[in-house]
Amino acid sequence: MSGAAGMEGGAVGAERMDLIAAAVENTLDDAGAAALVDLAGRDAAVLRALRLHLLIDEVAAQELLPTRSAAAFAAGLDERRRAQSDGFAFLARVRARVAAEDRVLALLSAPHAAPDAARPAGLLPNGAANAGPDTAPPIPITLLGDRLPSPWLAGSAAAAVAAGVLLYGAVGTQNNPGAGTTPVGSLIAHASANDLYAEIRRKDGP
């Protein structure tokens, strides 16, 4: 490899070194790429040196970075394979998840006592913006009863949310333990009383 050998003695100019370094680090602009292609066309050793530097960079990354290790690669491949071969089961899980969320919303939209008009509007459980800002901090589900308009509604809403979260969590983590709830599930689980209240008002009208 004459070109690479030449680099040891500094025969290969700084421009070549800079261009190869930029190529390896993916900072090569159009002009640099054109210059490197031109150099490689005139001297095959430059191309060989570039390939060898790319090889060295890749193997070094595999050896020194946990995210590029053989184990990490195999785990990623396994996950991808499962996602591809498990397409129908994945679709069924998504459908079950959507159905569970629909049941929660259906329970929440049941008739109830008139709400307190002074309560501020906020974000809906699905993340869409409502009429006004939500200034209240999130409230744990166990405390929802204190903030809802009637004991009946408080009980049914809390039960519905809990059921929805359980259903959602069971479906969502079935094949992915430790993944936790997805954004929609998190929104339901962390919905403040104001969020639930705003959703109920939206469904029932003024």
Add this chain to the structure above:
Amino acid sequence: MPIPPDLDACFAALVMEHQAGVRAFIRMLGVEAGSVDDLAQETFIVALRRLEDFDQSLPAGPWLRGIARNLVLNHRRSLARHALVIHPALAEVLDLAIGTGEDPAGKLHLDELVLHLRDCIERLPARGRALIAERYTACASDIGAVAVAVDGPNAPSANARRQALFRVRETLRRCLVAKVGEVEL
């Protein structure tokens, strides 16, 4: 489609034996570092679909690299996926010049080169290893910022850092040449 257990085990062994070489080969085709694993995984998934058709009396390395090369070519042809390679023109030159990683005399294989390189990397001084690892902890454009974070206000400039990285790779190249002689890739 589930695959038989024996085929699954065969596939797992194939992956562990060839993943490093396939990834290195894809990188040598001018694919940017962040997309190498994605394409390598795709390579093995295609290989899995064709595993039963593969003649096991032949070496698997060239077969896998052939799949990888076609995948990279397909990605390059898609304009939206040009970002996968360092630069389209450079990737084209690299592809034209490269084989499937076999030495013309049949003495040297890419997988063997990877093994020798691993040994060289193990012998690398700690500072050289740290330099390589740092490169991946931030965007290349932030190399200067990383240097300041690691070395303080007297950290070398991004350009000096880039030159230092180049020298580390040259050290590894010399180590490789000392082991196997001049490398024709």
